[in-house]
Amino acid sequence: MPETAAVSIRNLSKSFDGTEVLRDVSLEVQPGEVVSILGSSGSGKSTLLRCINWLEQPDRGDIRIAGDRIGVSDTGKPMSRRELAGMRARLGMVFQGFNLWPHLSVLRNVTEAPIHVQGLSKAEADERAMALLEKVGMADKREQYPYTLSGGQKQRVAIARALAMQPKVMLFDEPTSALDPELVGEVLGVIKDLSKEGYTMVLVTHEMEFARAVSDQVVFLDKGIIIEKSHPSEFFENPKTDRVRRFLELEAPAV
Amino acid sequence: MSNWDILWSSYDVFLSGFYNTLKLFGLSAVLAFLMGSAMVFLLEGSRPRLKVPLRIFIDGMRMLPFLILAYLLYYGLPSAGIRMSAWTAGIIALVIYHGAYFAEILRGCRSTFAQGQVEAAIAQGFSQPKMFMRIILPQLILKTRGLLGNQLIILLKDTAFLVIITVRELTAAASSLSSTYFIPMEAFIVVIGFYWLISIGLELFIKMIGRFGAKRGFENA
Amino acid sequence: MDSSAWGLLIQGAWTTLWISGISIAIGVVMGLLIALLRVAKIPVLHQLLGVYISLARATPLVTLVLFIFLTAPTMGVNLNRNVAGIIALTLNTTAFNAEIWRSAFNNFSKEQREAALAIGMTPWVYFRRIMLPQITITSLPGLVNEMSFLIKGSPAIAVIGVVDLTRVTNRISAVTYDPLPPILAAAVLYMLIISLLVWLQRLAERKASRLAV
Numbered sequence: 001m002p003e004t005a006a007v008s009i010r011n012l013s014k015s016f017d018g019t020e021v022l023r024d025v026s027l028e029v030q031p032g033e034v035v036s037i038l039g040s041s042g043s044g045k046s047t048l049l050r051c052i053n054w055l056e057q058p059d060r061g062d063i064r065i066a067g068d069r070i071g072v073s074d075t076g077k078p079m080s081r082r083e084l085a086g087m088r089a090r091l092g093m094v095f096q097g098f099n100l101w102p103h104l105s106v107l108r109n110v111t112e113a114p115i116h117v118q119g120l121s122k123a124e125a126d127e128r129a130m131a132l133l134e135k136v137g138m139a140d141k142r143e144q145y146p147y148t149l150s151g152g153q154k155q156r157v158a159i160a161r162a163l164a165m166q167p168k169v170m171l172f173d174e175p176t177s178a179l180d181p182e183l184v185g186e187v188l189g190v191i192k193d194l195s196k197e198g199y200t201m202v203l204v205t206h207e208m209e210f211a212r213a214v215s216d217q218v219v220f221l222d223k224g225i226i227i228e229k230s231h232p233s234e235f236f237e238n239p240k241t242d243r244v245r246r247f248l249e250l251e252a253p254a255v
Numbered sequence: 256m257s258n259w260d261i262l263w264s265s266y267d268v269f270l271s272g273f274y275n276t277l278k279l280f281g282l283s284a285v286l287a288f289l290m291g292s293a294m295v296f297l298l299e300g301s302r303p304r305l306k307v308p309l310r311i312f313i314d315g316m317r318m319l320p321f322l323i324l325a326y327l328l329y330y331g332l333p334s335a336g337i338r339m340s341a342w343t344a345g346i347i348a349l350v351i352y353h354g355a356y357f358a359e360i361l362r363g364c365r366s367t368f369a370q371g372q373v374e375a376a377i378a379q380g381f382s383q384p385k386m387f388m389r390i391i392l393p394q395l396i397l398k399t400r401g402l403l404g405n406q407l408i409i410l411l412k413d414t415a416f417l418v419i420i421t422v423r424e425l426t427a428a429a430s431s432l433s434s435t436y437f438i439p440m441e442a443f444i445v446v447i448g449f450y451w452l453i454s455i456g457l458e459l460f461i462k463m464i465g466r467f468g469a470k471r472g473f474e475n476a
Numbered sequence: 477m478d479s480s481a482w483g484l485l486i487q488g489a490w491t492t493l494w495i496s497g498i499s500i501a502i503g504v505v506m507g508l509l510i511a512l513l514r515v516a517k518i519p520v521l522h523q524l525l526g527v528y529i530s531l532a533r534a535t536p537l538v539t540l541v542l543f544i545f546l547t548a549p550t551m552g553v554n555l556n557r558n559v560a561g562i563i564a565l566t567l568n569t570t571a572f573n574a575e576i577w578r579s580a581f582n583n584f585s586k587e588q589r590e591a592a593l594a595i596g597m598t599p600w601v602y603f604r605r606i607m608l609p610q611i612t613i614t615s616l617p618g619l620v621n622e623m624s625f626l627i628k629g630s631p632a633i634a635v636i637g638v639v640d641l642t643r644v645t646n647r648i649s650a651v652t653y654d655p656l657p658p659i660l661a662a663a664v665l666y667m668l669i670i671s672l673l674v675w676l677q678r679l680a681e682r683k684a685s686r687l688a689v
C-alpha cells in the first residue's frame with residue numbers, strides 16, 4: 001500500500017478577476033520529499049503555495065494535507081475558521097519578506113504560536129524554541145528585536161518560527177529573494193540542513209543550483225500550468241520542453 | 256484665618272472631587288479604549304459588514320462637541336423615556352465619544368499595516384481575535400502612543416464638562432468652595448494643579464510606553 | 477420646534493461663532509508671537525512660557541472659564557460674561573497654536589536662511605518675505621484642526637451663563653418641555669460648522685503638501 005502523500009493537490013484552478021492564474025494543477029509531495037517549484041515571475045508559484053494553506057481559496061480542485069482535506073470539511077461545507085486554523089497549524093510557511101512580528105523578541109516570535117495557538121506552557125515552548133534557534137544559529141540573539149537583525153538573520157528566525165509548530169510540511173516562498181547576495185548562503189544552508197533531516201518541503205526559488213542540489217522533484221509552472229515535473233537531474237540536464245530550456249538558459253547562464 | 260487655611264479646612268471636598276474625577280477618568284478611559292479597539296476589530300477582514308455604520312458613527316462623533324452628547328444623554332433621552340443619573344450619563348457620554356476617537360486613531364494606523372505580518376499569523380493558525388489581541392493591537396498601541404496620550408488628556412479635560420450636567424467632580428468642588436467662601440482664586444489654583452498633575456502623570460506613562468517601543472524599533476507616531 | 481425656537485437656535489449658533497471667531501483670531505497671532513519668543517530661547521521667559529503652555533494644555537476649558545469669570549471680580553475687575561469666555565478660549569487656543577507654530581519653525585530648513593542672507597536680504601526681510609509665508613502654509617492644517625477643537629470646546633462658556641449653541645437648548649426646552657429636538661438641531665448645526673472646518677483643513681493640507689515637494 002502506498003504511503004499517504006504529505007501534500008496532495010488535485011485539479012487545482014484559481015482565477016483573479018477573471019484571469020486564470022492556476023489551471024488544473026495536480027501535484028503529490030511524499031513525506032520527506034523536497035519539491036522545488038520553478039517558473040518565471042507571475043507564473044502562479046506564490047498563488048499555488050498560498051492555496052496549500054488556504055491563504056488563497058482555490059476555485060476548483062482539492063488539497064489534502066496528510067490525507068485530510070483543507071478548506072472543506074467532511075460534510076462538504078467550507079471549514080469553520082477554527083478547523084481551518086487547525087489545518088494551517090500543520091503547515092509552516094516562510095515568506096519572502098520574513099514577516100516577523102516587530103513588537104516581539106526573537107524568542108517570543110518563535111514561541112508565540114506554540115503558546116497561544118497550540119496551548120503549550122511557556123517553559124515547554126521556550127525549550128522547543130531554543131532548540132530550533134540553536135539549529136538555525138540564532139540562539140544567542142534570542143532577546144533581540146527584529147529591527148536589529150540582518151535580512152538573513154530575520155529569515156532564519158522566521159524559519160525557526162515556522163518549525164516551532166512542528167508542521168508536517170514546510171512551505172517556502174522565495175525565502176532568499178529579498179536578501180543581499182552575501183546573505184543568501186546562510187539561509188540556504190539552514191534549508192539544506194532541514195532537507196537532510198527529512199523535513200517535507202515545498203520550495204519556490206530562483207536559486208537554480210540550490211534547487212538542483214536539494215530537490216527530489218522539480219516542478220515548472222508556466223502561466224499557471226505545470227509543464228514539467230521531473231527529477232532534478234532530468235530537469236536540468238534534459239528538459240523536455242523548449243520553454244524550460246529557454247528558462248534555464250536565462251536563469252543560469254553558462255555554468 | 257488666611258484664605259489658604261480656609262481651603263485646607265475643607266480639603267475633604269477637594270479630595271472627594273479629585274477622587275470622583277479620577278474615577279470618571281479611569282473608568283471611561285479603560286472602557287473607551289476597549290470600545291475603540293473593539294470597533295477596529297470589527298473592521299478587520301476584507302469586507303467587514305459594519306464598515307459603513309461604524310464609519311458614520313466615528314465621523315459623527317468627531318464632528319460633535321462633547322457637551323452636546325452629554326446633553327443628549329442627560330437632558331434629551333428622558334423625552335424618549337430613557338432616564339439615567341448624571342453620573343451614568345456622564346460616563347456613557349465619555350465612553351462613546353472617546354471610544355470613537357480611539358477607534359479613529361487605531362484605524363488610521365491599522366490601515367498602514369503591512370499585510371505580511373497578518374498573513375504570517377494566519378498561516379500559524381491564529382484565530383482572528385487572538386491575532387488581533389496579540390499581534391495587531393500591541394503594535395497599534397506602540398505606534399500611536401503619542402496620539403493616544405493626547406486623547407487621554409482630552410478625555411481628562413472633558414470630565415470637567417460634566418459639572419454642567421451636575422456631576423460632582425473636581426471642577427464642581429472648586430466651584431462650590433469658591434461660592435461658599437468667596438475664595439475662587441485659591442480654590443481654582445488647587446484644582447488646576449490637580450489637573451496638571453494628572454496630565455503630567457499621563458505624559459510620563461506615555462514616555463514609558465515610548466521606551467518600551469523604542470527598544471523594539473518603533474519610532475514615535 | 478417652531479420658528480421662534482429656530483430663531484433662538486440661530487442666535488445661539490451666532491454667539492458660538494463670534495466668540496470662537498474672536499478667540500481664534502487672537503489665538504493664532506498670539507500663538508505666533510509666543511512661538512517666536514520660545515524659538516528665541518530667552519532665559520526665564522522661555523521657561524515661563526513653557527509653564528504657561530503646559531498648564532493651559534492641561535486645564536479643562538470649563539475650569540478655565542470659571543476661574544477667570546469668578547476670580548476677576550476679586551481683583552477688582554468686573555468682566556462681562558462674553559469677555560470672560562473670550563479670554564478663556566483665547567488662553568487655551570493660544571497655547572496649542574504656539575506649539576503648532578513652533579514645530580513649523582523647528583522643521584524649517586536652515587539653508588534657505590543662508591541663501592537669503594547671501595544675496596543681501598536683511599534678517600527681517602528674510603523672515604517676512606521668505607520664512608513666514610512658508611511657515612504659515614505648513615502650519616495651516618494644524619491651526620485649522622485646532623479651530624475645530626476650539627469650537628468643540630466652546631460650549632464650556634455655557635457654564636458661566638453665556639447662551640451659546642449648547643446652552644440655548646435649555647432655553648428652548650424651558651418653553652417647549654421637550655429638550656430632544658433642540659439638542660438634535662444644535663448637534664446638526666455643530667456638525668455643519670465642524671465639517672466646514674474639516675473641509676478647509678483638507679484644502680490646507682493639499683496646499684501644504686504641495687509646498688513639501
Ligand SMILES: Nc1ncnc2c1ncn2[C@@H]1O[C@H](COP(=O)(O)OP(=O)(O)O)[C@@H](O)[C@H]1O
Nearest residue numbers: 016017021039040041042043044045046047048
Ligand atoms: N490577490 C491577488 N489579486 C489579483 N491578482 C493576483 C493576486 N495575487 C496574485 N495575482 C496575480 O496572479 C498572477 C500570479 O501571481 P503569483 O502567484 O504571485 O506569481 P509568482 O509567485 O509566480 O510570481 C500574477 O499575474 C499576479 O498579478
Ligand SMILES: [Mg+2]
Nearest residue numbers: 045046047174
Ligand atoms: Mg511570488
